[in-house]
Amino acid sequence: MLDCRGLACPQPVMRTKELLDAGGVETVEVMVDNKAASINVSRFLESRGFSVQTRTGGEDFTIVAVWDSSKEIDETEPPEAFTCATDPAKLLVFIRSGTMGRGDDALGRGLMKNFLLTLPEMGPDLWRIMFVNSGVKLCIEGAEALESIQKLEKSGVSVLVCGTCLTHFDLLEQKKVGETTNMLDIVTSLQLADKVITI
Numbered sequence: 001m002l003d004c005r006g007l008a009c010p011q012p013v014m015r016t017k018e019l020l021d022a023g024g025v026e027t028v029e030v031m032v033d034n035k036a037a038s039i040n041v042s043r044f045l046e047s048r049g050f051s052v053q054t055r056t057g058g059e060d061f062t063i064v065a066v067w068d069s070s071k072e073i074d075e076t077e078p079p080e081a082f083t084c085a086t087d088p089a090k091l092l093v094f095i096r097s098g099t100m101g102r103g104d105d106a107l108g109r110g111l112m113k114n115f116l117l118t119l120p121e122m123g124p125d126l127w128r129i130m131f132v133n134s135g136v137k138l139c140i141e142g143a144e145a146l147e148s149i150q151k152l153e154k155s156g157v158s159v160l161v162c163g164t165c166l167t168h169f170d171l172l173e174q175k176k177v178g179e180t181t182n183m184l185d186i187v188t189s190l191q192l193a194d195k196v197i198t199i
Contacts, residue, residue, distance in 0.1 A: 004041075005033040005060060012037045013044050020048060026067040033060050049073040090127040092193035093119065095135040100199060109144065115199065116148040120155065128158040128189055131178065135199075136165045140174040149177045160185060 002019055004012035012032050019025060028050065030041050038061035042052045049072070050065035099108025100115055116138070119126060129152065131139055138145050139161045153159045159178030166172040166180065190196060 002028065002030045004037065005031055007032075007037075009037065009040070012041050016041055016044060028063075028065040030063045030065075031060055032063070035061065037061070038063060046071075047073070089125045089194040090192060091122060091125040092127060092189055092196045093129045094190070094196055094198045095129065095131050095138065096133050096199065098134045098137045112138065112199070113145045113148070116145045116152075119148070119152060119157075126152075126157050127193065128160060129178075130160045130162075130181075130186060130189060132162040132165055132186065134165075134169070136161050136169065136171060136175075139177045140171050141176050142174075143176075146176055153177055160189065162186065 002015060004015055007015070012030065016028065016030055019028065028045060030045075032038050032041060038054055041063050042054060042065075045052050045063065045065040049068060051068040051071065052063060052065045055062045055064065095112075097108075098112060099105055100111035101108050119129070129149070137143060139149060139159070140146070149159060160181040161175055161178040163172070163180040163182055166175055172180070
């Protein structure tokens with residue numbers, strides 16, 4: 001077992017390379033304490049002809065790799081190429097209205113529905129969607145875009161809905177998706193996000 005917990009990038013990959021360079025290694029177990037290191041070490045081992053599985057336990061990741069003679073070895077990339085993977089960026093979508101744009105409300109509602117339907121294309125970077133002001137009306141029973149938002153939440157995207165706004169519009173009991181939230185959560189989320197898209 002190679003314990004690389006607490007080691008900063010690129011040390012987990014470099015330590016794994018040192019172990020392989022010693023020769024005669026057919027099974028490798030590497031323990032790291034962050035997802036980025038887990039991704040990097042796994043990719044490196046796969047490039048060197050190993051079949052890889054990752055187990056998680058608490059904060060730790062254990063990469064178990066077994067030599068697979070049927071796999072092609074790619075030594076063209078140096079170990080440094082496997083030290084740049086990071087966790088997905090935290091992308092926050094901040095929705096302030098039930099419509100997208102101004103001018104024609106019917107068009108705006110249709111655009112918003114299509115926008116929410118297409119949001120999964122942002123991939124794993126999509127971290128949180130926050131609804132405030134009349135945007136909370138998208139999260140209530142009967143809303144056209146409700147199903148799209150529920151699917152996003154089920155996929156792991158955090159959905160926050162302003163409680164003050166729901167109360168103002170007398171919609172608190174009709175909310176069907178997301179976590180009712182407050183201004184402290186809103187401000188903290190904006191601070192934690194790597195990028196904010198405001199609609």
